[in-house]
């Protein structure tokens with residue numbers, strides 16, 4: 001979550017850089033995120049669900065949430081169907097934090113195609129139908145779109161991926177279909193511990209509503225689509241990972257979870273996985289910011305797995321930092337920096353493209369193993385020469401032959 005940005009308060013708000021004054025039309029040449037690794041291209045659509053958040057602490061309306069759907073398509077990307085990465089309002093806000101001109105952020109291009117046709121080959125459809133639909137919750141204060149590289153990559157492998165945004169939490173959220181965008185909390189908004197628990201709770205409620213009968217399954221039925229509405233996988237970054245874990249605790253149809261550098265806030269610390277596969281990856285400073293949640297969670301998982309079976313990996317990406325587990329480190333690497341501006345956020349010393357590769361590789365290997373049993377065996381079972389940044393802290397494997405920790 002963007003908790004790290006609170007540190008910026010100590011250095012006081014820096015004078016607004018001139019970024020916001022520059023006309024956006026002086027745009028730089030387009031910069032593309034890397035092409036997704038899978039055999040499919042990626043379609044994209046969004047849906048606004050009505051859902052009440054009682055006493056919503058954010059400035060948002062409290063009666064809706066936004067879901068974005070990333071799905072495999074055979075349609076070829078055309079310039080006029082490409083989904084923009086940034087909206088102009090967010091580009092100014094985020095550019096200011098990361099010392100990038102808004103016009104440069106606006107030059108980022110996705111490979112997503114707005115409402116591209118679904119698959120039509122029977123063989124393709126069977127695969128997409130049989131793999132779990134994955135649901136993703138972003139870091140606190142971040143738009144889910146800032147994980148586009150990861151989410152596109154997974155969808156290109158044959159997954160349907162849903163992401164969630166709670167309007168009012170991020171500084172600005174653009175809404176589709178001509179609805180007005182939602183102005184949220186200031187980007188330097190300090191989150192107290194009790195506020196974090198409130199955020200966890202409304203996010204968890206939204207994830208459960210999305211996966212419940214009136215959410216995604218009803219939408220799929222309405223449009224006669226073939227997506228899997230019986231089995232899900234849940235993952236997230238930072239508080240989004242707590243959200244995924246708390247949702248798993250309450251919903252047996254979530255078959256596995258992936259935690260990207262997320263402390264286990266609220267009651268997610270006590271979530272019962274009942275042997276379901278769970279992958280955790282963190283930055284080396286995770287313990288300093290979250291000393292109390294992962295160790296007892298892992299111990300309890302190991303205890304449970306003696307009865308229930310279990311599979312857990314816990315890795316650290318050496319040299320990484322919390323916000324580098326998102327597209328942010330790609331923006332910073334790929335786009336020009338405003339000269340001599342003071343760096344406000346530490347993104348670690350692994351480059352953006354490398355972090356992007358690492359995250360995509362481990363996340364997709366995990367989901368491919370969960371869905372079809374196929375994976376790069378060595379990758380999930382310990383350190384590998386090709387990925388020296390990734391070290392293993394714990395591994396739990398339990399089956400009828402006993403538990404190995």
Ligand SMILES: *[C@@H]1O[C@H](CO)[C@@H](O)[C@H](O)[C@H]1NC(C)=O
Nearest residue numbers: 047048049050051063064219
């Ligand atoms: C959500 O509520 C609004 C107004 O309350 C209504 O117009 C809209 O149709 C509802 N949307 C859905 C998807 O039910």
Ligand SMILES: *[C@@H]1O[C@H](CO)[C@@H](O)[C@H](O)[C@H]1NC(C)=O
Nearest residue numbers: 077078079080081082114115
């Ligand atoms: C995009 O352009 C192609 C031709 O280049 C055209 O056939 C298609 O209708 C356009 N799509 C949209 C959504 O405008």
Ligand SMILES: *[C@@H]1O[C@H](CO)[C@@H](O)[C@H](O)[C@H]1NC(C)=O
Nearest residue numbers: 264265266267268269270271
């Ligand atoms: C987690 O479980 C422990 C032990 O039962 C309990 O003391 C604690 O209050 C629980 N925490 C939350 C946030 O529910």
Ligand SMILES: *[C@@H]1O[C@H](CO)[C@@H](O)[C@H](O)[C@H]1NC(C)=O
Nearest residue numbers: 296297298299300301302303
């Ligand atoms: C796990 O089991 C051991 C041995 O039964 C017990 O001492 C320990 O408290 C348990 N830990 C958790 C977190 O449940």
Ligand SMILES: *[C@@H]1O[C@H](CO)[C@@H](O)[C@H](O)[C@H]1NC(C)=O
Nearest residue numbers: 284317318319320348349350
């Ligand atoms: C980069 O990260 C590694 C691993 O955490 C660390 O050993 C090294 O000192 C870091 N280098 C710099 C220049 O910060």
Ligand SMILES: *[C@@H]1O[C@H](CO)[C@@H](O)[C@H](O)[C@H]1NC(C)=O
Nearest residue numbers: 017018337338339340341342
């Ligand atoms: C940035 O700093 C360098 C070295 O101090 C200086 O030569 C240069 O003029 C500065 N550029 C701007 C745009 O202030």
